Amino acid sequence: MDRIRITGGRPLHGTIPISGAKNAALPLMIASLLTEDELTLANVPRLSDVSNLARILGNHGVDVTIAGKRNGDEVLTGQTVRLNARSIVDTTAPYELVSTMRASFWVIAPLVARMGRAKVSLPGGCAIGTRPVDLLLMALERLGATIDIDAGYAVVSADKGLKGAEIDFGKVTVGGTHVALMAASLAEGTTVIHNAAREPEIVDLADCLIKMGARIKGHGTSTIEVTGVSRLRGAHHAVVADRIETGTYAMCVAMAGGDVLLEGARPELLQSALDVLVEAGAEISSTNEGIRVKRNGHGISPVAVTTDPFPGFPTDLQAQLMGLMTRAKGTSRITETIFENRFMHVQELARLGAHIHLDGQTATIEGVDTLKGAPVMATDLRASVSLVIAALAAQGETTVNRVYHLDRGFERLETKLSAVGADIERLSGG
Numbered sequence: 204m205d206r207i208r209i210t211g212g213r214p215l216h217g218t219i220p221i222s223g224a225k226n227a228a229l230p231l232m233i234a235s236l237l238t239e240d241e242l243t244l245a246n247v248p249r250l251s252d253v254s255n256l257a258r259i260l261g262n263h264g265v266d267v268t269i270a271g272k273r274n275g276d277e278v279l280t281g282q283t284v285r286l287n288a289r290s291i292v293d294t295t296a297p298y299e300l301v302s303t304m305r306a307s308f309w310v311i312a313p314l315v316a317r318m319g320r321a322k323v324s325l326p327g328g329c330a331i332g333t334r335p336v337d338l339l340l341m342a343l344e345r346l347g348a349t350i351d352i353d354a355g356y357a358v359v360s361a362d363k364g365l366k367g368a369e370i371d372f373g374k375v376t377v378g379g380t381h382v383a384l385m386a387a388s389l390a391e392g393t394t395v396i397h398n399a400a401r402e403p404e405i406v407d408l409a410d411c412l413i414k415m416g417a418r419i420k421g422h423g424t425s426t427i428e429v430t431g432v433s434r435l436r437g438a439h440h441a442v443v444a445d446r447i448e449t450g451t452y453a454m455c456v457a458m459a460g461g462d463v464l465l466e467g468a469r470p471e472l473l474q475s476a477l478d479v480l481v482e483a484g485a486e487i488s489s490t491n492e493g494i495r496v497k498r499n500g501h502g503i504s505p506v507a508v509t510t511d512p513f514p515g516f517p518t519d520l521q522a523q524l525m526g527l528m529t530r531a532k533g534t535s536r537i538t539e540t541i542f543e544n545r546f547m548h549v550q551e552l553a554r555l556g557a558h559i560h561l562d563g564q565t566a567t568i569e570g571v572d573t574l575k576g577a578p579v580m581a582t583d584l585r586a587s588v589s590l591v592i593a594a595l596a597a598q599g600e601t602t603v604n605r606v607y608h609l610d611r612g613f614e615r616l617e618t619k620l621s622a623v624g625a626d627i628e629r630l631s632g633g
């Protein structure tokens with residue numbers, strides 16, 4: 204199992220290229236199941252989640268070709284993925300495959316919309332919470348599918364096809380909105396999705412579906428209207444910039460100090476997080492090439508933040524902000540409202556000397572002057588990178604174990620950070 208070694212104390216200077224968003228690339232790849240034609244996706248990040256999903260789609264009969272742009276031996280920029288679901292050979296997504304990644308459950312929507320049936324293993328709970336799929340199944344039921352839970356599988360059928368309907372999500376759900384959008388695109392008649400998620404990755408999926416011939420209005424707002432069509436065609440689409448990767452590297456600079464251009468980043472996708480970073484003492488400016496982040500001289504100021512669906516502060520940046528606040532000059536408060544168990548990083552940050560007190564869904568962080576490097580363990584994707592952020596400012600050496608969590612969502616993290624001056628390397632095996 205690979206590990207990452209970091210020796211803290213170096214400021215960061217230079218340029219970090221921002222990759223395509225994992226959380227957009229995954230539903231976009233799944234959307235290939237909706238058409239017999241080829242879907243070409245550019246700017247797809249090189250991540251283990253992407254290769255796992257390619258394997259899952261391959262099992263359904265999708266022909267997937269991945270081609271990267273090379274820069275020396277390192278693939279630093281996104282890859283182009285061609286997906287062709289000419290014929291779907293299997294409408295079952297087995298437990299062994301679905302359990303490797305949660306988003307793979309979303310294949311249920313295009314499978315039932317195009318083939319009239321799907322049998323998809325229920326995803327397991329994971330480190331950050333129970334993560335039920337009741338709202339995703341409710342959306343399919345509203346569109347006329349019948350659902351049976353049998354031996355751990357959701358068995359869905361719609362022999363006469365899906366029919367447009369009103370879908371009202373009692374709670375904002377990103378996965379539920381992706382599922383509703385894909386299914387409604389091939390349903391007969393009009394669907395209105397109420398309380399839809401407004402995340403940029405939803406907008407990216409809707410934009411791609413529109414290129415494929417879908418009729419969608421209102422994406423990016425909380426009411427989306429979809430008028431179904433009988434067939435979708437192939438398209439070419441570039442994956443939107445990763446706002447979570449952007450926010451993560453902005454926090455790395457805020458922690459280590461320095462001056463870095465986040466190339467290709469789009470500020471409007473993470474305004475709430477950028478506002479918090481300015482409050483914390485970072486200087487942020489938008490340029491034609493991306494976002495420039497600086498912190499020179501003065502210390503980190505404490506903040507009080509609550510996670511919320513977009514456009515609020517993203518839960519996927521909560522752990523990273525906590526990593527940064529471990530060194531603030533004062534007391535910060537971070538409240539997590541999306542997932543009930545997304546604080547696994549607290550005990551690992553404590554190994555580096557952080558002072559964090561948990562009370563229900565709120566963490567109180569007393570900033571300390573000094574963090575000290577230590578061996579720590581990655582527990583989930585964003586928790587892992589919060590340890591990297593803390594390690595950048597810790598005295599001495601930190602080794603982050605179980606790096607496979609990081610590899611799910613950060614493309615070449617150690618290459619990108621060492622290119623701007625961090626003392627960081629991947630240790631293979633061990």
Ligand SMILES: CC(=O)N[C@H]1[C@@H](OP(=O)(O)OP(=O)(O)OC[C@H]2O[C@@H](n3ccc(=O)[nH]c3=O)[C@H](O)[C@@H]2O)O[C@H](CO)[C@@H](O)[C@@H]1O
Pocket residue numbers: 226227229305306332333334335336337338339340374375376377378379404518519541542543
């Ligand atoms: C691959 C991907 O894009 N993952 C993102 C997606 O996850 P995901 O789509 O799984 O997250 P949701 O937006 O669906 O979850 C939001 C909340 O709704 C609850 N819920 C959800 C579905 C359901 O049927 N019933 C239910 O109760 C969840 O437990 C959670 O408390 O959005 C999350 C919230 O922004 C992000 O943290 C994840 O990174």
Ligand SMILES: C=C(OP(=O)(O)O)C(=O)O
Pocket residue numbers: 226304305306331519584585612
């Ligand atoms: C929680 C995340 O991903 P997933 O929904 O795939 O677990 C994430 O990207 O932070």
